[in-house]
Amino acid sequence: MPRFFFDIREGTSFTPDEIGLDFDSIDVAEREAAIAAAEIGRDRLPVSDDRVVTVEVKNEHRQRVLTITISLEVDRVVPAPTDPKGAS
Template identity: 65%
Template structure:
């Protein structure tokens, strides 16, 4: 099975995937990258640690074959609306 490497960018932080994982095809690696990006984003983005998480997938020759990004945008309403009623 082909081996794919997953490098992760969280804002300014970069984590290089050293060992890689084996998947039967690129579609399977893509699903894993999407699930990983979503999971990392779910944990980090609401805390304000990063506004975007990117998973870069490379093949066995370390050539990038896929990039998955998850981002969050927060827009607060100013001034904060007053409560009406009770």
């Protein structure tokens, strides 16, 4: 079973995967990387100044085979719209 490594980038922070995980195929590794990126994004992006999380998946030879990127963009309307009914 092939081994895949999931290196994580959050802004300027980089966390290499030194252990890796075994998956039946690159398709399964891709799905797991997408889940991991989504979970990191859900937990960290709304409260962090860094708004991009990247998971780089590497094969057993440490060659990059795919990249998953999750980003959060906040676009506030300024000034905020007022309630036409006068409620706050």
